Amino acid sequence: MPSPAPAPLVLIRNAEVHAPEALGQRQLLLGGGRILWIGGPTEPAPTGLPLEVVDLGGKRLIPGLIDGHVHITGGGGEGGFASRVPALPLSRYTLGGVTTVIGLLGTDDVARSTRELVAGVMSLREQGLSVWAHCGGYHLPPATITGSVASDLAFIDCLIGVGEVALSDHRSSQPTLDELLRLASQAHVAGLMTGKAGIVHLHLGDGARGLDLVRRALELSELPARVFNPTHVNRRKALFEEALALARAGCSIDITAFPVAEGEDAWDAATALQRYLESGAPADKVTISSDAGGCLACFDHAGQLCGMDVGAPAALSATLAQLLARGLTLEAVLPAFTTNPAALLRLPRKGRIEVGADADLVVLDAQARIHDVMALGTWHVRDGRAVRRGLFETATAGGDPTFDQGR
Structure with missing residues (x-):
């Protein structure tokens, strides 16, 4: 199975960041699987680049x-x-x-x-x-x-x-x-x-x-x-x-x-x-x-x-x-x-939300449930559902993964 294609640049807005320390509301620019920039809610974000803009609406963002x-x-x-x-x-x-x-x-x-x-x-x-x-x-x-x-x-x-x-x-x-x-x-x-x-x-x-x-x-x-x-x-x-x-x-x-x-x-x-x-x-x-x-x-x-x-x-x-x-x-x-x-484990780019860290991010909803998950800059879960699955998986009606016996 080939490696996933490089993720596009992503700009995350209105994220309540816990890095794990509480940073308040922040914007993040992600690219190449890394966190490239973190700015305050009113700072001008990078422009002139093709971006996927994701507005979290104040949801909590954790590593x-x-x-x-x-x-x-x-x-x-x-x-x-x-x-x-x-x-x-x-x-x-x-x-x-x-x-x-x-x-x-x-x-x-x-x-x-x-x-x-x-x-x-x-x-x-x-x-x-x-x-x-x-x-x-x-x-x-x-x-x-x-x-x-x-x-x-x-x-x-x-x-x-x-x-x-x-x-x-x-x-x-x-x-x-x-x-x-x-x-x-x-x-x-x-x-x-x-x-x-x-x-x-x-x-x-x-x-x-x-x-x-x-x-x-x-x-x-x-x-x-x-x-x-x-x-x-x-x-x-x-x-x-x-x-x-x-x-x-x-x-x-x-x-x-x-x-x-x-x-x-x-x-x-x-x-x-x-x-x-x-x-x-x-x-x-x-x-x-x-x-x-x-x-x-x-x-x-x-x-x-x-x-x-x-x-x-x-x-x-x-x-x-x-x-x-x-x-x-x-x-x-x-x-x-x-x-x-x-x-x-001596994994220096893991476990934190900071510039230079890997873009491994989890969005929590108001009940602290998993809402979105990004791994190395690629979305795997959106709105609580898996959008990327393994080769031998399929989705059940409830959204949980199972093995695809038909392959």
Whole structure:
């Protein structure tokens, strides 16, 4: 599938900009996939150029959301091969306001491969999203293309870290402290060499050991705390308290926007972020991801699969809407979806509305629902409906994407 044609120049007027800090009403000129100019509401806009003029009528404009934990080739497989989740189509991301994606492997790093993951990255890039990935998966030794994490990060452009490596989970390879330290040192040094993230993205299970291995790694090595990036930290309330301590020590922790039942020993993503911000932990050390395409599994005491759901990219925008409905401000909560993951992942043109940044933009309606989405200067969603879809998608009557079985 060919890459999308270059987008025309676009002038956005009457936008209430949150960059993520509140800038008030602004105009933006976009071209070549970037933000070229930002001006006040009464400043004269560039003239003499062919422009698509879009008047937002005072709607809120925010950076495109960054989803740092996505199974772009599908996850699952814990209940047999029939439980392997298929890859999500393009508009499942954009309808949820997601314009930047980090792909990874999970439990199944045997039947699914890093090669397949890189192909998935290239496919979504051809369709207009910004996509990178981590090599590896749940188990050690990590799944790689070149034979080592360091070489994968050094020589494969789209690979920026390693993960999701499983800890405190019956599905993990039960890594030792020495194994974790060797893995983290490879990621860190490769990150230094290449300017990439160089992180170890750590899946945390329900096990009682929690984050003990990470604490010991920080105590007994010289590795910087930023290298260790635990996710799913809201899956148990006690684990979340451990994660708060790690954030204060310099780790970036990742909250997962999965469903939480009433009475469950877990925090939903909105509550977890609210508690994080109220705790006084560093505001720039927390992110939220969706686990999109992943199997949200539950297991019995014998470790057998007893139920599953599938993560969705729209969980991010739903969490954002919940936070705003509770009275939190965009300025307070947006960094967890934008600037914080951009900084952790070393993606300097992502997560902000500023001159020179990529033109990844989301327009919110009065109820904080996704109204329009632009990725790299191209409109993907207008008025809540996908206007750009993947090759194997079609629209249902309700506007949600599905696979076109007739192709």
